Amino acid sequence: MERTFRQPLVMVDTALFTIRDEHLCLILARRQEPPFEGVLALPGGFVHIEEDADTAMAARRVIRHKIGFDAPYLEQLFTFSGAARDPRGWSVSIAYYALIPSSLLDQSQVAEALPAAALPPLPFDHPQIVAHAVERLRSKATYSSLPAFLLPGTFTMNELHRIYEQTIGTRLDKASFRHKILEQGIIEPLSDQFRVGAHRPAQLYRLASKALTPFERKI
Amino acid sequence: MERTFRQPLVMVDTALFTIRDEHLCLILARRQEPPFEGVLALPGGFVHIEEDADTAMAARRVIRHKIGFDAPYLEQLFTFSGAARDPRGWSVSIAYYALIPSSLLDQSQVAEALPAAALPPLPFDHPQIVAHAVERLRSKATYSSLPAFLLPGTFTMNELHRIYEQTIGTRLDKASFRHKILEQGIIEPLSDQFRVGAHRPAQLYRLASKALTPFERKI
Incomplete structure (x- = not known):
């Protein structure tokens, strides 16, 4: 024993x-x-x-x-x-x-x-x-939907861009961020839903179902 | 208490x-x-x-x-x-x-x-x-020098290619593997050292000092 x-x-x-x-x-x-x-x-x-x-x-x-x-x-x-x-x-x-x-x-x-x-x-x-x-x-935030989980259920592209910058702690080029996020398919636009503010109405998005686990790789 | x-x-x-x-x-x-x-x-x-x-x-x-x-x-x-x-x-x-x-x-x-x-x-x-x-x-092997640590101190490009394939469990295109490995700078050629076999002499390599930790990211 x-x-x-x-x-x-x-x-x-x-x-x-x-x-x-x-x-x-x-x-x-x-x-x-x-x-x-x-x-x-x-x-x-x-x-x-x-x-x-x-x-x-x-x-x-x-x-x-x-x-x-x-x-x-x-x-x-x-x-x-x-x-x-x-x-x-x-x-x-x-x-x-x-x-x-x-x-x-x-x-x-x-x-x-x-x-x-x-x-x-x-x-x-x-x-x-x-x-x-x-x-x-x-290191995970840069290639995953992780930072989006800090936002409420719906958000604009600007809000998403800002939360990634705040999480990672560096500036991210807005155009290439937008391109990369949309290409990955981790968010989807809400049809006919916009946020109306001082500027022109901004499209609202939510996380796509494929992104609903915040940690893509479990290990 | x-x-x-x-x-x-x-x-x-x-x-x-x-x-x-x-x-x-x-x-x-x-x-x-x-x-x-x-x-x-x-x-x-x-x-x-x-x-x-x-x-x-x-x-x-x-x-x-x-x-x-x-x-x-x-x-x-x-x-x-x-x-x-x-x-x-x-x-x-x-x-x-x-x-x-x-x-x-x-x-x-x-x-x-x-x-x-x-x-x-x-x-x-x-x-x-x-x-x-x-x-x-x-998941780590595909973007790191990890599999090279299964080899002895010096190796040929063919041996390195084979050990990556065996670790990852899939075939890897030889030309693009060679290109990617050399681009990353994780191995270096040994000057004037070749392995002589049935075919033409093969250049010998070793891990470059920048690759000497097998786990690039400690966490």
Whole structure:
């Protein structure tokens, strides 16, 4: 028989992105318990083997409990581990990330959305988790429908273009962006629906059904 | 204070790829202990918090112990979890994958390399881990220097072309493969070194220094 070894602590941490005031932001929550009580941190918590079916469900429970809404889509980011990352002992954190429309965030009483580029000092190895998540998001955003999930159900081409620029953090040529997006077929125009504003009416679009999974490749 | 919860079992599993007889193979080892004693499985084992710095080091230790060589490069694949995947209880397995030159495998007394497309029934959720690893390998192989790490230090263009075809599992047009590889600058010719065979002498290449990390993107 195998010997029994002392097991690591097992937790989940979540990097939840949103766009606020045209900037890519991360949703943080103030820790209610030690260690680092009262400090802003990524929402996270221990896996509860009696109630969680798997670590993804643990992450959903943590978000519901600590932030107050159901996360729409979660993708596994990376698993962090070692003796040094948490003062409570040798631990494993399975990190997840998601894109949250800011309208959903408005339901939360406790969350704060702060610019990814100007975060306060974060506890544990959360700065490393954030760096990983930002890099993954930006590398995926450029070839997927991912940023569109930050928008409400219908949007104009200008709004879509802006949300891609904000997510990726660079300017994108408008004409070639439009051409590429339409070529990929991830959005479709709503027939006879336009947004009327100061300029001429703008065609409204929605995500095409083929784009309805935000993470094209599951792994 | 936070309550103390019963922690999951924490283990690592490894999907180690090699090429044998022109086929993409996985390295399996026969389990020495229950559960599934005597059955071929992915090399895996529990994390030992007293000796492993992190889960990647745990995976290296497991490979050394169960297969008998030092793995050259490991990349984290995905973390699998839940009550059902291991009969010993609610568990978390952090899975890693690597490419192993078959010359390295020859040092091992215990490992068997079997074609990924014709594996025996595997225990635990190992079939799911293998499916994940094969998909990741193939999606990365097409735009990286990854398959070249299955070759010895120097190789001809024909050998490189063949190892890409075997890894990806499809035919690749030879002329456009050659063009693309040279354009990316991931290999460089060895001046005045040729392999002499039945045909005209073939230029020898090696990986360029810019390609020396097999996994271009660390995440």
